[in-house]
Amino acid sequence: DGGITQSPKYLFRKEGQNVTLSCEQNLNHDAMYWYRQDPGQGLRLIYYSQIVNDFQKGDIAEGYSVSREKKESFPLTVTSAQKNPTAFYLCASSGLSHTGELFFGEGSRLTVL
Amino acid sequence: GQNIDQPTEMTATEGAIVQINCTYQTSGFNGLFWYQQHAGEAPTFLSYNVLDGLEEKGRFSSFLSRSKGYSYLLLKELQMKDSASYLCAVKDSNYQLIWGAGTKLIIKP
Numbered sequence: 556d557g558g559i560t561q562s563p564k565y566l567f568r569k570e571g572q573n574v575t576l577s578c579e580q581n582l583n584h585d586a587m588y589w590y591r592q593d594p595g596q597g598l599r600l601i602y603y604s605q606i607v608n609d610f611q612k613g614d615i616a617e618g619y620s621v622s623r624e625k626k627e628s629f630p631l632t633v634t635s636a637q638k639n640p641t642a643f644y645l646c647a648s649s650g651l652s653h654t655g656e657l658f659f660g661e662g663s664r665l666t667v668l
Numbered sequence: 669g670q671n672i673d674q675p676t677e678m679t680a681t682e683g684a685i686v687q688i689n690c691t692y693q694t695s696g697f698n699g700l701f702w703y704q705q706h707a708g709e710a711p712t713f714l715s716y717n718v719l720d721g722l723e724e725k726g727r728f729s730s731f732l733s734r735s736k737g738y739s740y741l742l743l744k745e746l747q748m749k750d751s752a753s754y755l756c757a758v759k760d761s762n763y764q765l766i767w768g769a770g771t772k773l774i775i776k777p
Contacts, residue, residue: 597672597767598711598755645710655759656701659710 557582561646561660568633568640568667576631576663578646585650587629588657591615592643601644604629633665641667670694672768674756679774680746688741688754688771696761702730702741703755705770711755714741743773751775 559580568574580587586605590598600613604623618637623629633640643664647657673691680686692700699718703711717723717732717739729742741754753770760766 595676595769597769598757598765599767600764654699654701654713654716655763656713656716657703657711657765659712661710662708664708 559646559648559658559660561644561663563663564661566663566665568665570667571635573632573634574640574665576633576644576646576665578629578631578660579627580629580648580658580660581627582648582650582658583626584648584658585626586648587623588647588649589613589619589621589629589631590645590647592645592662598645601631640665670760670766672756672758672766674754674768674771676769677772677774679776680743682746682748682775682777684746685742685744686746686773688743688756688773690739690741690756690768692737692739692756692758692766692768694737694758694760694766697734698759698761698763700730700732700739701757701759701765702728702739703757705753705755707752714754746775748775748777 562577588603589601599615601619602621604610620632645662646660649657671693702714705711715730722731727744732739753772755770756768757765
């Protein structure tokens with residue numbers, strides 16, 4: 556079945572450590588996105604990529620990095636520079652439908668100890 | 669600034685009808701989306717409105733008034749599985765999505 560797979564689902568990290576969240580899609584979508592979700596707030600865009608080997612900063616890119624070496628993959632690294640990294644992270648992709656709706660992965664919950 | 673407003677929480681009874689409102693102020697408008705998100709899970713797409721009026725899809729309908737910056741999601745014949753958060757999002761003039769904080773809907777038997 557086509558979809559988006561995020562891993563790991565749960566992740567614990569000590570302060571000062573970098574961590575990488577995986578996102579893989581087999582929907583043949585060009586565009587991929589990383590969002591952060593915190594309680595009581597709307598989804599906030601971290602980074603997005605509309606084509607392989609190109610990506611753009613979103614509203615809250617500081618302390619995060621991404622790469623887009625393959626169409627199917629868009630990993631997110633949460634660096635030690637991110638001041639408050641504990642959150643629910645959602646990866647999404649979109650194709651060429653007339654609505655452009657997003658398809659989301661199951662999410663990764665990162666907790667910094 | 670850009671802003672999406674939704675009620676934080678609503679409660680309704682199984683079998684009833686509930687309307688979840690969303691008002692927006694954005695720089696431009698290129699469509700409005702509603703997503704459903706169960707606790708701890710990914711959002712799933714429910715509806716899309718770009719023209720004024722009502723879009724019906726089974727038990728769910730979504731309405732848009734661009735002149736008023738207003739939309740609502742109408743859920744009929746509520747079922748316990750409809751307990752979830754409902755997210756409103758607007759695509760602005762740069763085709764970027766602006767998200768509301770979501771409305772948590774609680775269904776009681």
